Amino acid sequence: MAETMFKQIRQAITSLNPEEVRAAAERPVHIALIASTSQGYAEMEDFLLPGNISHDKRMEAMNTLHRVGDIGTPHNFDLEIYEEGLPRPEPGFTFNPRDPGRTVSEILIVRDDLGLALARYYPAFRKAVSHHLVKTVSKENALFSLATALPNVLPSAVTLPWALGEFASDTAFLTTNQIRMAFLMAAASDRAVGYRNQKSEIASIIASAFGWRALARELAGKIPFGGGLLPKAAIAYAGTYVVGSSIERYYRIGYGYSRSERKAMFGDAYEKGRRVAGALLEHVKRREGTTVEPRTSA
Structure with a gap:
């Protein structure tokens, strides 16, 4: 069984392309800063590029960070950020x-x-982007767990990164999506992206997959009449959330969560996952106006 699962995961991860993640993170993002005083410019620059980043990283980012009105400033920008108190035309933002x-x-x-690119170039965006990635992929994995059991209902109600039929098992999808999350989080943290560069994170994700799978089977099997759908989806959410949060911490301060910390985090994330899955099922029931019949999946 373990050998079969490894083969399924190995086949599934061929759908991942770390080069696409790198390209998205390395795209230039030209930001226009608009202020009335030197202090106003300095406040925005210090927030975007704090003093603890390296000289090389600062110089790289400064190539795309512009004070409007300076010589050589381009005419088109991806973002415009205005000093507080200045008129702000759409689609600009006020600092x-x-x-x-x-x-x-x-x-x-x-x-x-x-x-992704903002997080890579500007540390101020990393925490928010990383947390968003963890929540998004956790929700995707919870929804996938429901979608495989309700194939005729959920695909029209949810958006997933791949089609349901592309994977040999739930575990293969969930693991592949967690590895995809690791690629995205490395890029957002200005870390090297790829199988070789992230081999320890990927090995940990694959090893954890068997534990989540066993727990999901155990809980789902104890609850009759399809009631195991929510626990199974909640485990998919919580397992992904714990993995992602630990990776985020590792990239931020150099080490992940301890076993006891992961256990405590899993409990909170499990309850959140149940609410996410329950809300989706209620939405489907109201829309369809019928009883949702689950399908047993491996």
Whole structure:
């Protein structure tokens, strides 16, 4: 059984392309800063490029960070950030020096397509982008667990990174999506992306896959009449959330969570996963107006 699962996972990860992740993270993002004073410019620059980053990284980012009006400034920008108090035409953003995290959130809501590159170049965006990646992939994995059991209902209600039929098993999909998450988080953290560069993270993800699978089978099997759908989806969510959060911490400070910390985090994430899965099922029931009949899956 383990050998078969390894083969399925190995086949599944061929769908991943770390080069695409690298390309998305390395795309130039030209940011225009608009201020009325030198202090206003400095506040925004210090937030985007804090003093603890290396000289080389600062110089790389400064190539795409522009004070409007300086000689050589381009005419077109991906983002425009204005000093607080200045008129802000759409689609610009206002820098809030008292709550700069709010500015980050506002930018990412509107320009989610730039999130990976912004996080790579500018440390101020990394935490928000990494947390968003963890939550998004955790939800995708929970939804996939439901979709394989309700194949005629859920595909029209959810968006997943791949088609349901591309994978030999739930475990193959969940593991592959976690590895994809690791690639994205490395890119967002300005780390090297790829199988060779992330071999320890990938090995840990694959090893953990068997534990999550066994736990999902055990819980789902104890609850009759399809009631095991929510626990199974909740485990997919929680397992992915714990993996992603530990990777985020490792990239941020050099080490992940301890076993006891992961256990405590899993409990909280499991309850969140149940709510996510339950809300989706309720939505489907209301839309279909019928009883949802689950299909047993391996």
